[in-house]
Amino acid sequence: MTAPQQERSKATRLRLVEAAVDCLAEKGWSGTTVAIVARAAGVSRGAAQHHFPTREDLIAGALEFATETQLIENRARAAALPEHGLTRVEAVVNMLVDIYVGPYFRAALQVWVAASADPSLHARVQPLEARLGRTIHHVAVELLRADERKPGVRETIQGTLDMARGFGLATVLGDDSARRRPIVRQWARVLAGVLGEQ
Amino acid sequence: MTAPQQERSKATRLRLVEAAVDCLAEKGWSGTTVAIVARAAGVSRGAAQHHFPTREDLIAGALEFATETQLIENRARAAALPEHGLTRVEAVVNMLVDIYVGPYFRAALQVWVAASADPSLHARVQPLEARLGRTIHHVAVELLRADERKPGVRETIQGTLDMARGFGLATVLGDDSARRRPIVRQWARVLAGVLGEQ
DNA sequence: AGATAAAATCAAGCGCGCATGCTGGTTTTG
DNA sequence: CAAAACCAGCATGCGCGCTTGATTTTATCT
Numbered sequence: 001m002t003a004p005q006q007e008r009s010k011a012t013r014l015r016l017v018e019a020a021v022d023c024l025a026e027k028g029w030s031g032t033t034v035a036i037v038a039r040a041a042g043v044s045r046g047a048a049q050h051h052f053p054t055r056e057d058l059i060a061g062a063l064e065f066a067t068e069t070q071l072i073e074n075r076a077r078a079a080a081l082p083e084h085g086l087t088r089v090e091a092v093v094n095m096l097v098d099i100y101v102g103p104y105f106r107a108a109l110q111v112w113v114a115a116s117a118d119p120s121l122h123a124r125v126q127p128l129e130a131r132l133g134r135t136i137h138h139v140a141v142e143l144l145r146a147d148e149r150k151p152g153v154r155e156t157i158q159g160t161l162d163m164a165r166g167f168g169l170a171t172v173l174g175d176d177s178a179r180r181r182p183i184v185r186q187w188a189r190v191l192a193g194v195l196g197e198q
Numbered sequence: 199m200t201a202p203q204q205e206r207s208k209a210t211r212l213r214l215v216e217a218a219v220d221c222l223a224e225k226g227w228s229g230t231t232v233a234i235v236a237r238a239a240g241v242s243r244g245a246a247q248h249h250f251p252t253r254e255d256l257i258a259g260a261l262e263f264a265t266e267t268q269l270i271e272n273r274a275r276a277a278a279l280p281e282h283g284l285t286r287v288e289a290v291v292n293m294l295v296d297i298y299v300g301p302y303f304r305a306a307l308q309v310w311v312a313a314s315a316d317p318s319l320h321a322r323v324q325p326l327e328a329r330l331g332r333t334i335h336h337v338a339v340e341l342l343r344a345d346e347r348k349p350g351v352r353e354t355i356q357g358t359l360d361m362a363r364g365f366g367l368a369t370v371l372g373d374d375s376a377r378r379r380p381i382v383r384q385w386a387r388v389l390a391g392v393l394g395e396q
Numbered sequence: 397a398g399a400t401a402a403a404a405t406c407a408a409g410c411g412c413g414c415a416t417g418c419t420g421g422t423t424t425t426g
Numbered sequence: 427c428a429a430a431a432c433c434a435g436c437a438t439g440c441g442c443g444c445t446t447g448a449t450t451t452t453a454t455c456t
Contacts, residue, residue: 009405028315030228033441047406055442106314109367113311116304116370117226129371155384159361162368162381166360169307169367172314173327183360186353190388207431231415242433249431253416 013051013061015041020062024107029114034058060124063111066104067132074099074136078143089195090188092143096161097184099136100168101176109172137161146195156194160187211249211259213239218260222305227312232256258322261309264302265330272297272337279341287393288386290341291358295382297334298366299374307370335359344393354392361385 019041023032034055038048052058074095082091099105112129115121140157141148148154170176217239221230232253236246250256272293280289297303310327313319338355339346346352368374 012405026315028312030312031315034443035441044407046408049443050405053443109311112367112371113307114226114228117224117229122371126371152384152387155381156388158377159381159385162364163357163361165364165367166362167364169310169363170360173310173320173324179356183353183357186350187357189350190354190392194388210431232417233415244433244435245431247417248433251417 009051012041012043012047014065016043016048016051016058017062017065020058021066021104021107024059024062024110025103029110032059032110056121056124059111059121063108063125063128066107067128070099070102070104070132071135074139078139081143086188086192089144089192090185092140093160093164093184093188093191095143096136096140097164097167097180100164101171101180105168106172109168133161144191144195150195152194156191160191163187207249210239210241210245212263214241214246214249214256215260215263218256219264219302219305222257222260222308223301227308230257230308254319254322257309257319261306261323261326264305265326268297268300268302268330269333272334276337276341284386284390287342287390288383290338291362291382291386291389293341294334294338294359295362295365295378298362299369299378303366304370307366331359342389342393348393350392354389358385358389 016037020032020037023037023040027036034048034052035045037058038045041048048058052061077095077098081095082088108129111121111125115125137158140146140161141154144157146153146157148157167176167180170179214235218230218235221235221238225234232246232250233243235256236243239246246256250259275293275296279293280286306327309319309323313323335355338344338359339352342355344351344355346355365374365378368377
Protein backbone atom coordinates (compact mmCIF):
# COMPACT_ATOMS: atom_id res chain seq x y z
CA MET A 1 0.00 0.00 0.00
CA THR A 2 0.98 3.54 -0.35
CA ALA A 3 1.59 4.00 3.32
CA PRO A 4 -1.30 6.40 3.93
CA GLN A 5 0.10 7.58 7.20
CA GLN A 6 3.23 8.85 5.55
CA GLU A 7 0.88 10.47 3.10
CA ARG A 8 -1.03 12.19 5.84
CA SER A 9 2.12 13.20 7.60
CA LYS A 10 3.46 14.77 4.45
CA ALA A 11 0.19 16.59 3.95
CA THR A 12 0.22 17.98 7.47
CA ARG A 13 3.79 19.14 7.11
CA LEU A 14 2.91 20.78 3.81
CA ARG A 15 -0.09 22.59 5.26
CA LEU A 16 2.09 23.82 8.08
CA VAL A 17 4.85 25.23 5.90
CA GLU A 18 2.33 26.80 3.53
CA ALA A 19 0.58 28.46 6.41
CA ALA A 20 3.93 29.58 7.80
CA VAL A 21 4.91 31.19 4.50
CA ASP A 22 1.61 33.03 4.23
CA CYS A 23 1.85 34.14 7.81
CA LEU A 24 5.39 35.40 7.38
CA ALA A 25 4.43 37.34 4.29
CA GLU A 26 1.47 39.10 5.83
CA LYS A 27 2.05 39.14 9.58
CA GLY A 28 5.83 39.40 9.58
CA TRP A 29 8.45 37.75 11.72
CA SER A 30 7.10 38.55 15.16
CA GLY A 31 3.56 37.86 14.06
CA THR A 32 4.44 34.35 13.01
CA THR A 33 4.01 32.27 16.14
CA VAL A 34 3.65 28.52 16.11
CA ALA A 35 0.18 28.81 17.59
CA ILE A 36 -1.04 31.12 14.83
CA VAL A 37 0.54 29.03 12.11
CA ALA A 38 -0.93 25.86 13.53
CA ARG A 39 -4.40 27.38 13.68
CA ALA A 40 -4.09 28.65 10.11
CA ALA A 41 -3.02 25.18 9.01
CA GLY A 42 -5.95 23.63 10.83
CA VAL A 43 -3.90 21.50 13.20
CA SER A 44 -3.20 21.72 16.88
CA ARG A 45 -0.14 23.27 18.30
CA GLY A 46 1.02 19.92 19.58
CA ALA A 47 0.91 18.49 16.09
CA ALA A 48 3.01 21.34 14.79
CA GLN A 49 5.49 20.77 17.56
CA HIS A 50 5.62 17.11 16.60
CA HIS A 51 6.58 17.77 13.00
CA PHE A 52 8.77 20.75 13.76
CA PRO A 53 10.22 20.37 17.25
CA THR A 54 11.28 23.96 17.47
CA ARG A 55 10.04 27.16 16.00
CA GLU A 56 13.26 27.57 14.11
CA ASP A 57 12.64 24.24 12.41
CA LEU A 58 9.25 25.45 11.26
CA ILE A 59 10.61 28.70 9.90
CA ALA A 60 13.47 26.98 8.15
CA GLY A 61 11.06 24.49 6.64
CA ALA A 62 8.85 27.30 5.45
CA LEU A 63 11.76 29.08 3.81
CA GLU A 64 12.88 25.88 2.15
CA PHE A 65 9.40 25.37 0.77
CA ALA A 66 9.20 28.94 -0.44
CA THR A 67 12.57 28.63 -2.17
CA GLU A 68 11.56 25.40 -3.83
CA THR A 69 8.22 26.78 -5.00
CA GLN A 70 9.93 29.88 -6.30
CA LEU A 71 12.24 27.82 -8.47
CA ILE A 72 9.43 25.67 -9.84
CA GLU A 73 7.34 28.71 -10.67
CA ASN A 74 10.29 30.18 -12.52
CA ARG A 75 10.62 27.17 -14.76
CA ALA A 76 6.96 27.45 -15.67
CA ARG A 77 7.10 31.15 -16.46
CA ALA A 78 10.32 30.75 -18.40
CA ALA A 79 8.64 28.36 -20.78
CA ALA A 80 5.92 30.89 -21.60
CA LEU A 81 8.27 33.68 -22.59
CA PRO A 82 7.79 35.79 -25.70
CA GLU A 83 9.83 35.68 -28.86
CA HIS A 84 13.03 37.61 -29.42
CA GLY A 85 14.41 41.09 -29.36
CA LEU A 86 13.89 43.92 -26.93
CA THR A 87 10.43 42.78 -25.88
CA ARG A 88 11.95 39.54 -24.70
CA VAL A 89 14.60 41.31 -22.67
CA GLU A 90 11.95 43.45 -21.09
CA ALA A 91 9.82 40.41 -20.37
CA VAL A 92 12.74 38.67 -18.73
CA VAL A 93 13.52 41.66 -16.55
CA ASN A 94 9.88 41.90 -15.62
CA MET A 95 9.87 38.27 -14.69
CA LEU A 96 12.96 38.65 -12.54
CA VAL A 97 11.44 41.63 -10.80
CA ASP A 98 8.21 39.74 -10.20
CA ILE A 99 10.20 37.14 -8.32
CA TYR A 100 11.37 39.72 -5.85
CA VAL A 101 8.07 41.46 -5.30
CA GLY A 102 6.00 38.33 -4.84
CA PRO A 103 4.74 36.88 -1.58
CA TYR A 104 7.42 34.21 -1.40
CA PHE A 105 10.11 36.82 -1.40
CA ARG A 106 8.26 38.85 1.21
CA ALA A 107 8.26 35.81 3.44
CA ALA A 108 11.91 35.12 2.75
CA LEU A 109 12.76 38.73 3.46
CA GLN A 110 11.36 38.48 6.94
CA VAL A 111 13.43 35.40 7.62
CA TRP A 112 16.61 36.79 6.14
CA VAL A 113 16.46 40.00 8.07
CA ALA A 114 15.72 38.17 11.28
CA ALA A 115 18.50 35.68 10.55
CA SER A 116 21.03 38.49 10.33
CA ALA A 117 20.94 38.67 14.12
CA ASP A 118 20.40 34.99 14.84
CA PRO A 119 23.54 32.92 14.17
CA SER A 120 21.88 29.55 14.40
CA LEU A 121 19.11 30.51 12.00
CA HIS A 122 21.64 32.22 9.79
CA ALA A 123 23.56 28.99 9.41
CA ARG A 124 20.47 27.22 8.11
CA VAL A 125 19.28 30.05 5.88
CA GLN A 126 22.45 31.23 4.24
CA PRO A 127 22.99 28.17 2.02
CA LEU A 128 19.39 28.36 0.85
CA GLU A 129 19.83 31.95 -0.16
CA ALA A 130 23.10 31.23 -1.91
CA ARG A 131 21.58 28.43 -3.92
CA LEU A 132 18.56 30.49 -4.89
CA GLY A 133 20.77 33.38 -5.95
CA ARG A 134 22.97 31.17 -8.09
CA THR A 135 19.98 29.50 -9.69
CA ILE A 136 18.26 32.74 -10.53
CA HIS A 137 21.44 34.11 -12.01
CA HIS A 138 21.82 31.00 -14.11
CA VAL A 139 18.21 31.24 -15.26
CA ALA A 140 18.67 34.89 -16.14
CA VAL A 141 21.75 34.21 -18.24
CA GLU A 142 19.98 31.39 -20.01
CA LEU A 143 16.80 33.31 -20.72
CA LEU A 144 18.69 36.34 -21.95
CA ARG A 145 20.90 34.08 -24.06
CA ALA A 146 23.77 36.14 -22.80
CA ASP A 147 27.40 35.49 -23.52
CA GLU A 148 29.09 35.85 -20.17
CA ARG A 149 32.51 35.93 -21.74
CA LYS A 150 31.80 39.37 -23.09
CA PRO A 151 33.22 41.88 -20.61
CA GLY A 152 30.55 43.54 -18.50
CA VAL A 153 27.77 41.14 -19.33
CA ARG A 154 27.97 39.09 -16.20
CA GLU A 155 28.29 42.13 -14.00
CA THR A 156 25.36 43.88 -15.61
CA ILE A 157 23.14 40.86 -15.10
CA GLN A 158 24.16 40.65 -11.47
CA GLY A 159 23.40 44.32 -11.11
CA THR A 160 20.00 43.73 -12.64
CA LEU A 161 19.26 41.08 -10.06
CA ASP A 162 20.37 43.38 -7.28
CA MET A 163 18.11 46.09 -8.63
CA ALA A 164 15.25 43.62 -8.59
CA ARG A 165 16.08 42.83 -4.97
CA GLY A 166 15.97 46.52 -4.27
CA PHE A 167 12.50 46.68 -5.78
CA GLY A 168 11.43 43.88 -3.52
CA LEU A 169 12.66 45.76 -0.53
CA ALA A 170 10.91 48.93 -1.60
CA THR A 171 7.71 46.98 -1.98
CA VAL A 172 7.44 46.11 1.68
CA LEU A 173 7.03 49.80 2.40
CA GLY A 174 4.13 50.20 0.01
CA ASP A 175 3.02 49.47 -3.51
CA ASP A 176 5.72 50.52 -5.87
CA SER A 177 4.52 49.19 -9.19
CA ALA A 178 3.82 52.61 -10.71
CA ARG A 179 7.31 53.85 -9.97
CA ARG A 180 8.81 50.58 -11.11
CA ARG A 181 7.43 50.28 -14.59
CA PRO A 182 9.35 53.06 -16.37
CA ILE A 183 12.55 52.05 -14.61
CA VAL A 184 12.21 48.50 -15.84
CA ARG A 185 11.51 49.69 -19.36
CA GLN A 186 14.54 51.91 -19.41
CA TRP A 187 16.75 49.31 -17.85
CA ALA A 188 15.67 46.69 -20.35
CA ARG A 189 16.81 49.01 -23.10
CA VAL A 190 20.19 49.54 -21.46
CA LEU A 191 20.58 45.85 -20.75
CA ALA A 192 19.78 44.94 -24.32
CA GLY A 193 22.47 47.37 -25.39
CA VAL A 194 25.09 45.78 -23.17
CA LEU A 195 24.14 42.30 -24.30
CA GLY A 196 24.21 43.06 -27.97
CA GLU A 197 26.93 45.64 -28.27
CA GLN A 198 30.19 45.14 -30.11
CA MET B 199 20.67 80.58 31.04
CA THR B 200 21.01 77.67 28.77
CA ALA B 201 18.67 75.57 30.83
CA PRO B 202 21.14 72.78 31.65
CA GLN B 203 18.37 70.40 32.54
CA GLN B 204 17.06 70.58 29.03
CA GLU B 205 20.65 70.00 28.06
CA ARG B 206 20.80 66.85 30.12
CA SER B 207 17.48 65.67 28.85
CA LYS B 208 18.58 66.12 25.27
CA ALA B 209 21.77 64.26 25.97
CA THR B 210 19.93 61.34 27.51
CA ARG B 211 17.55 61.16 24.59
CA LEU B 212 20.48 61.22 22.21
CA ARG B 213 22.28 58.44 24.03
CA LEU B 214 19.11 56.40 23.93
CA VAL B 215 18.47 56.73 20.22
CA GLU B 216 22.14 56.13 19.43
CA ALA B 217 22.08 52.98 21.51
CA ALA B 218 18.83 51.95 19.87
CA VAL B 219 20.30 52.35 16.39
CA ASP B 220 23.37 50.32 17.27
CA CYS B 221 21.25 47.67 18.89
CA LEU B 222 18.95 47.44 15.89
CA ALA B 223 21.87 47.10 13.54
CA GLU B 224 23.59 44.33 15.43
CA LYS B 225 20.92 42.58 17.47
CA GLY B 226 17.99 43.00 15.10
CA TRP B 227 14.36 43.86 15.71
CA SER B 228 13.53 41.26 18.32
CA GLY B 229 16.82 41.75 20.06
CA THR B 230 16.17 45.43 20.57
CA THR B 231 14.31 45.63 23.86
CA VAL B 232 13.98 48.79 25.88
CA ALA B 233 15.86 47.17 28.74
CA ILE B 234 18.86 46.33 26.57
CA VAL B 235 18.87 49.72 24.90
CA ALA B 236 18.62 51.48 28.24
CA ARG B 237 21.52 49.49 29.64
CA ALA B 238 23.61 50.20 26.54
CA ALA B 239 22.81 53.88 26.91
CA GLY B 240 23.78 53.81 30.55
CA VAL B 241 20.41 54.85 31.92
CA SER B 242 17.73 52.99 33.76
CA ARG B 243 14.74 51.45 32.08
CA GLY B 244 12.46 53.88 33.83
CA ALA B 245 14.36 56.83 32.39
CA ALA B 246 13.99 55.43 28.91
CA GLN B 247 10.29 55.03 29.51
CA HIS B 248 10.22 58.62 30.69
CA HIS B 249 11.60 59.99 27.46
CA PHE B 250 9.96 57.46 25.16
CA PRO B 251 6.67 56.33 26.70
CA THR B 252 6.33 53.34 24.45
CA ARG B 253 8.75 51.09 22.68
CA GLU B 254 7.41 52.23 19.35
CA ASP B 255 8.32 55.80 20.25
CA LEU B 256 11.87 54.74 20.95
CA ILE B 257 12.17 52.85 17.68
CA ALA B 258 10.66 55.69 15.70
CA GLY B 259 13.01 58.11 17.38
CA ALA B 260 15.96 55.92 16.55
CA LEU B 261 14.94 55.70 12.91
CA GLU B 262 14.49 59.44 12.75
CA PHE B 263 17.95 59.93 14.19
CA ALA B 264 19.46 57.44 11.77
CA THR B 265 17.78 59.14 8.83
CA GLU B 266 19.00 62.53 9.94
CA THR B 267 22.55 61.33 10.51
CA GLN B 268 22.54 59.62 7.16
CA LEU B 269 21.66 62.85 5.40
CA ILE B 270 24.30 64.85 7.24
CA GLU B 271 26.96 62.28 6.47
CA ASN B 272 26.01 62.45 2.82
CA ARG B 273 26.55 66.16 2.69
CA ALA B 274 30.01 65.72 4.13
CA ARG B 275 31.04 62.98 1.73
CA ALA B 276 29.60 64.86 -1.21
CA ALA B 277 31.92 67.76 -0.54
CA ALA B 278 34.98 65.50 -0.71
CA LEU B 279 34.20 64.03 -4.11
CA PRO B 280 36.78 63.72 -6.87
CA GLU B 281 37.02 65.72 -10.02
CA HIS B 282 35.17 64.87 -13.22
CA GLY B 283 34.71 62.11 -15.70
CA LEU B 284 34.14 58.41 -15.23
CA THR B 285 36.03 58.24 -11.95
CA ARG B 286 33.61 60.73 -10.51
CA VAL B 287 30.63 58.70 -11.64
CA GLU B 288 32.13 55.62 -10.10
CA ALA B 289 32.88 57.49 -6.90
CA VAL B 290 29.29 58.71 -6.71
CA VAL B 291 27.90 55.22 -7.24
CA ASN B 292 30.27 53.92 -4.61
CA MET B 293 29.09 56.58 -2.23
CA LEU B 294 25.46 55.73 -2.87
CA VAL B 295 26.15 52.06 -2.32
CA ASP B 296 27.99 52.83 0.89
CA ILE B 297 24.85 54.47 2.19
CA TYR B 298 22.92 51.27 1.81
CA VAL B 299 25.48 48.92 3.25
CA GLY B 300 26.28 50.99 6.33
CA PRO B 301 25.04 50.42 9.86
CA TYR B 302 22.37 53.09 9.67
CA PHE B 303 20.72 51.34 6.79
CA ARG B 304 20.97 48.01 8.56
CA ALA B 305 19.10 49.50 11.47
CA ALA B 306 16.53 51.10 9.20
CA LEU B 307 16.08 47.81 7.38
CA GLN B 308 15.07 46.08 10.56
CA VAL B 309 12.50 48.75 11.27
CA TRP B 310 11.12 48.85 7.74
CA VAL B 311 10.68 45.13 7.50
CA ALA B 312 9.01 45.01 10.88
CA ALA B 313 6.82 47.97 9.97
CA SER B 314 5.47 46.13 6.96
CA ALA B 315 3.32 44.12 9.32
CA ASP B 316 2.66 46.81 11.90
CA PRO B 317 0.23 49.46 10.64
CA SER B 318 0.80 51.91 13.45
CA LEU B 319 4.57 51.79 13.07
CA HIS B 320 4.21 51.86 9.32
CA ALA B 321 2.37 55.15 9.51
CA ARG B 322 5.25 56.75 11.39
CA VAL B 323 8.00 55.20 9.30
CA GLN B 324 6.72 55.54 5.78
CA PRO B 325 7.04 59.35 5.52
CA LEU B 326 10.59 59.14 6.85
CA GLU B 327 11.50 56.63 4.19
CA ALA B 328 9.85 58.65 1.48
CA ARG B 329 11.73 61.77 2.48
CA LEU B 330 15.04 59.96 2.66
CA GLY B 331 14.46 58.38 -0.74
CA ARG B 332 13.61 61.70 -2.35
CA THR B 333 16.60 63.40 -0.78
CA ILE B 334 19.05 60.73 -1.86
CA HIS B 335 17.68 60.84 -5.37
CA HIS B 336 18.08 64.58 -5.41
CA VAL B 337 21.61 64.31 -4.12
CA ALA B 338 22.43 61.71 -6.74
CA VAL B 339 21.15 63.86 -9.57
CA GLU B 340 23.07 66.82 -8.28
CA LEU B 341 26.34 64.98 -7.77
CA LEU B 342 26.12 63.32 -11.16
CA ARG B 343 25.25 66.67 -12.74
CA ALA B 344 22.61 64.79 -14.62
CA ASP B 345 20.09 66.34 -16.95
CA GLU B 346 16.83 64.70 -15.98
CA ARG B 347 15.10 66.00 -19.08
CA LYS B 348 17.09 63.58 -21.17
CA PRO B 349 14.97 60.48 -21.63
CA GLY B 350 16.07 57.56 -19.53
CA VAL B 351 18.33 59.53 -17.25
CA ARG B 352 15.94 59.79 -14.36
CA GLU B 353 14.93 56.15 -14.62
CA THR B 354 18.51 54.94 -14.75
CA ILE B 355 19.40 56.89 -11.64
CA GLN B 356 16.42 55.46 -9.84
CA GLY B 357 17.49 52.02 -10.94
CA THR B 358 20.94 52.71 -9.57
CA LEU B 359 19.49 53.55 -6.20
CA ASP B 360 17.38 50.42 -6.23
CA MET B 361 20.46 48.38 -7.04
CA ALA B 362 22.21 49.97 -4.10
CA ARG B 363 19.24 49.00 -1.93
CA GLY B 364 19.59 45.48 -3.22
CA PHE B 365 23.24 45.47 -2.18
CA GLY B 366 22.21 46.57 1.25
CA LEU B 367 19.79 43.72 1.49
CA ALA B 368 22.38 41.23 0.30
CA THR B 369 24.78 42.53 2.92
CA VAL B 370 22.66 41.42 5.84
CA LEU B 371 23.18 37.84 4.71
CA GLY B 372 26.93 38.14 4.69
CA ASP B 373 29.81 40.25 3.49
CA ASP B 374 29.29 41.04 -0.15
CA SER B 375 31.98 43.56 -0.87
CA ALA B 376 34.03 41.28 -3.11
CA ARG B 377 31.08 40.50 -5.33
CA ARG B 378 30.00 44.10 -5.35
CA ARG B 379 33.10 45.82 -6.61
CA PRO B 380 33.10 44.68 -10.27
CA ILE B 381 29.36 45.22 -10.50
CA VAL B 382 29.73 48.79 -9.34
CA ARG B 383 32.53 49.39 -11.81
CA GLN B 384 30.51 48.07 -14.70
CA TRP B 385 27.38 49.88 -13.58
CA ALA B 386 29.26 53.17 -13.40
CA ARG B 387 30.43 52.68 -16.96
CA VAL B 388 26.89 52.04 -18.16
CA LEU B 389 25.53 54.94 -16.15
CA ALA B 390 28.15 57.28 -17.55
CA GLY B 391 27.09 56.21 -21.01
CA VAL B 392 23.44 56.97 -20.36
CA LEU B 393 24.28 60.33 -18.83
CA GLY B 394 26.52 61.39 -21.63
CA GLU B 395 24.70 60.13 -24.69
CA GLN B 396 22.24 62.34 -26.34
C1' DA C 397 -3.89 -14.95 9.44
C1' DG C 398 -4.94 -13.00 13.80
C1' DA C 399 -3.44 -10.74 17.74
C1' DT C 400 -0.55 -8.00 20.26
C1' DA C 401 3.31 -5.00 20.84
C1' DA C 402 5.53 -0.86 19.09
C1' DA C 403 5.67 3.38 16.88
C1' DA C 404 3.83 7.40 14.93
C1' DT C 405 0.45 11.19 14.74
C1' DC C 406 -2.47 14.45 16.92
C1' DA C 407 -4.59 17.01 21.01
C1' DA C 408 -4.50 19.57 25.46
C1' DG C 409 -2.48 21.56 29.44
C1' DC C 410 1.45 23.37 32.47
C1' DG C 411 5.34 26.18 33.76
C1' DC C 412 9.13 29.07 32.75
C1' DG C 413 11.03 33.18 31.04
C1' DC C 414 10.75 37.68 29.30
C1' DA C 415 9.20 42.19 27.52
C1' DT C 416 6.08 45.83 28.07
C1' DG C 417 3.71 49.38 30.53
C1' DC C 418 2.51 51.48 34.86
C1' DT C 419 3.03 53.35 39.58
C1' DG C 420 5.32 55.25 43.47
C1' DG C 421 9.41 57.17 45.28
C1' DT C 422 14.17 59.81 44.99
C1' DT C 423 17.45 63.03 43.29
C1' DT C 424 18.73 67.07 40.82
C1' DT C 425 17.73 71.60 38.95
C1' DG C 426 15.70 76.33 38.88
C1' DC D 427 9.92 74.80 47.36
C1' DA D 428 8.12 73.26 42.84
C1' DA D 429 9.07 70.78 38.75
C1' DA D 430 11.40 68.06 35.93
C1' DA D 431 14.46 64.11 35.28
C1' DC D 432 15.53 59.75 36.88
C1' DC D 433 15.18 55.13 39.14
C1' DA D 434 13.26 50.47 41.29
C1' DG D 435 9.61 47.29 41.66
C1' DC D 436 5.11 45.16 40.31
C1' DA D 437 1.63 43.14 37.27
C1' DT D 438 -0.04 41.48 33.00
C1' DG D 439 0.31 39.03 28.87
C1' DC D 440 2.35 35.88 25.72
C1' DG D 441 5.31 32.66 23.26
C1' DC D 442 7.94 28.75 23.65
C1' DG D 443 9.16 24.10 24.91
C1' DC D 444 7.89 20.03 27.56
C1' DT D 445 4.87 16.37 29.37
C1' DT D 446 0.91 13.64 29.39
C1' DG D 447 -2.81 11.20 27.12
C1' DA D 448 -5.67 9.34 23.22
C1' DT D 449 -6.03 7.47 18.52
C1' DT D 450 -4.42 5.45 14.46
C1' DT D 451 -1.07 2.89 11.70
C1' DT D 452 2.85 -0.39 11.15
C1' DA D 453 5.56 -4.31 12.65
C1' DT D 454 6.28 -8.67 14.96
C1' DC D 455 5.16 -13.07 17.01
C1' DT D 456 2.61 -17.43 17.41
